[in-house]
Amino acid sequence: MVKRGYHHGNLRQALIEAALVLIEAKGPTGFSLSEAAKHAGVTPAAVYRHFAGREDLIAATALQGYGIFFDVMQHASQDGHLSDLAAFEACGRAYLDFAQKFPGHYIAMFESGISVNYSPELALASSNANAILENAAERLSRHIPMEKRPPASMFSAHIWALSHGVVELFARNSPGTQSPYAPEDLLETGIGIYLRGLGLIEID
Template sequence: MTKRGYHHGNLRQALIDAALELIEVKGPTGFTLSEAAKQAGVTPAAVYRHFEGREDLIAEAARQGFEIFADLMQYAYDTGQPSALAAFEATGRAYLAFARKHPGHYIAMFESGISVNRTPDLAAASARARAVLERAAADLSEHIPIDKRPPASMFSAHIWALSHGVVELFARASPGTASPFSPEELLETGIGIYLRGLGLIPPDS
């Protein structure tokens, strides 16, 4: 691991970046604030000017991750048009892309044990990300009769859980979980089965 070095005047962000590298390598509980300070090129005492402890540092990394995640999901939704189905499928692919490109953020967000309600800013960022998928689900299911239509929050939660499972088991190189199919194929077919069950896409011929 390369020592980052603090030379650019933004100590707070340097510490967050250092924590993200450490989280990716050692996990959210595998490093100390002293290690984050060393990685950023500052003394351990400097950390406490910005964060009360490691959990506060991880929470801020998670907040930044949710902001990136929400932006990526929104972009996928907007550019996945013109159909509601295409937009919905694009958000699923965006989930996998985010987990691959931002593993430190992903771990801080979903595997650190930090509650999304730890701070108002973290809660707001998390809610913004969920809202994109809920809107995509609502758009896609609007033609289902109301008495048979699942709530958009439930619909999106199912897809979020499916996406998260594919990432955890097959997109993060977990030992012993090799699949003959790519994560993209697994997610696409899983979503297809779910949507067919709702009658939103026709059965395979």
């Protein structure tokens, strides 16, 4: 392994990238800070200039993930050519797409046991990402009959939970969770059933 050291100019990012590789390979608790240092090509002592411990490194990885997640969700939902319904459904697909393309970030964010309240920055990043789906839910809920209209926060939480369940059970190759249907199809039909149950009217 080529020793990188400080001369590459961004040791912090190199350690986050090392953490991503190790998280995917061993899980968030399956590696040590020393292993991350070795993977990045620096001494363990150098790591502590940036991170207090493994949790701190994983939290930084999750923070970066939420930034990517926000961009993915925002891009999916803010296409001006989409109807409110299509924009909302796009958020669900974006969640699945993110989990498949950025598994290390996804694990750091949702499976590491690191609370979003670990730091103010992480809490804000999580809130901003959640707000994308909640805003899409609020726009779509205007088309739902008042007597069947849940709060936008509940509406978005239901879809978030559905998306998360599809990812965990059918998009991560978990043992014993094989399905004859593609994760994308499971998610799309699940969202459709949920919206019909709310009495969603047809949207132009």
